[in-house]
Amino acid sequence: MNMIEGHMAIEVPENVPVWDVDPYDHNILRDPYDYYSELRAKGPFVYIPKYAILATGRYLEAKEVFTDWERFVSSRGVGLQDFKLEEPWRPPSVVLEVDPPYHTKTRTVIARALSPKAIRALKEGFQIAADKLVDDLLAKGTSEIVVDLAEAYTTTVFPAAVGLSETDSRRLVDYGAMVFNALGPDNELRQSAMAQAPDIVPWIMERCKRENLSTDGIGATIYAAADDGEITEEEAGMLVRSLLSAGVDTTVTGIGSLIWCLATWPEQFEIMKADPKLVRPAFEETLRFTSPVHSFFRTANVDTEVSGIKIVDGTKIMCSLASANRDERQWPQPDKFDVTRMPAGHLAMGLGIHGCVGQVIARAEVEAVSNALADKVGSIEFAGEAVWRPNHSIRALDRLPVSFGKK
Ligand code: HEM
Secondary structure, eight states: OOEETTEEOOOOOTTOOBOOOOTTOHHHHHSOHHHHHHHHHHOSOEEETTTTEEEEOOHHHHHHHHHOTTTEESTTOSSSSOTTTSOOSSOOOTTTTOOTTHHHHHHHHHHHHTOHHHHHTTHHHHHHHHHHHHHHHHHHOEEEHIIIIIIHHHHHHHHHHHTBSOOOHHHHHHHHHHHHHTTSOSSHHHHHHHTTHHHHHHHHHHHTSGGGBOSSSHHHHHHHHHHTTSSOHHHHHHHHHHHHHHSSHHHHHHHHHHHHHHHHOHHHHHHHHHOGGGHHHHHHHHHHHHOSBOEEEEEEOSSEEETTEEEOTTOEEEEEHHHHTTOTTTSSSTTSOOTTOOOTTOSTTOOGGGSOTTHHHHHHHHHHHHHHHHHHEEEEEEOSOOEEEOOSSBOEEEEOEEEEEEO
16 A cells, blocks of 8 residues: 555546645645636646545535545644655544544543533623723734734633643643644654753643533533433543634634634724624624634545545545535525625535534634724724734634724
8 A cells, every 4th residue: 555644645546637636735735726716717626646545625525525534534633744654743633533432531621621611601701801802902002813812812811711730832832732733744844843842742641630620610521421320531632622622713713713804894893883783793704704623524424525536544534524514506696795695505514513612612612802992993904914823723813013093
């Protein structure tokens, strides 16, 4: 068997166009929308020889692959590497990188800890924190929103909700970046992210221990399931690790992207401010429009077929969620940011059994920021260039200088 980037190098399937492109090229990672248009135009799937994978950027195919966990598994890794053939850099996630029936057990525990009921109690605190930060930024006038708002806010309220005894904004953000870069090829970007592992990973693992968590946070609810014998103590620690892997960078990115959208289309900010009921839909549209998680993989676990294309067991399929969320077959005027759209069915939070288990808390966190913006901020203007940061799975802003004007 020929191996490439930790998975089996497949032959080109019949009727699939070959496209000599590198989806991990930094120019594409920073500004991927021409790449996505071409990816969708070429067909339901393309074959990318550089990595010997299939890629899809169309909504229907991405949805089919993402929702059919029996044919397209997560246990072989949601990045380029096939865990059946190569050992991953860290013990796999006990929720993201496993299949049923094991997944059902861990998912039940983590979903309970992150249930709407559990999150409701946190909303008031989120609002107080968001209001204070937005007031500070209004007083300052011009600021760098990624660090001063998106990171400052998320790395305060989220670790507190989980029950961390100690927080470290830099390590939490960089851990997320590391985990998401690890899903891509073993290139310079991945290597430089992984070089931080000796500093960050022991710190993260320490934070996940029961004795380092409060007795009333989300982490404690997860550990309580170990007392009941539902999961082991070790699995509880791994689930807390999942919160820290998946819950910080994604939300930071969501907040940065929301503000970028509102600064780019001020008339949409006006529409949102005029109707408080649009605060939530404005974030859903941000998710559809910017897709913080741009792509994840599945691995075919059987010989199968999608849209008439034969797919062999072991095929790695890159599903470009960000492209599917702009698919003209699915969305009218997909490249228009429209806060009134109500984009039900977008793939930014995934779909099916692995659909984001943290979506209730993510939405609650961002909603508090949106409320503060709608209540207090009259105008959001760019005060410098917005810079996007290349990452193998996340499309995040690196810098976003803006000026907030008072209402
Ligand atoms: C705007 C913020 C967020 C976005 C865009 C996002 C996106 C996603 C996506 C696309 C998936 C599906 C992965 C797949 O099917 O392979 C996912 C799963 C997951 N997310 Fe989120 N997420 C966000 C916030 C959060 C937060 C705040 C948490 C933790 C509290 C979290 C924890 C998880 C976990 C543990 C999974 C795996 C669930 C499973 O496999 O059953 N996410 N997320």
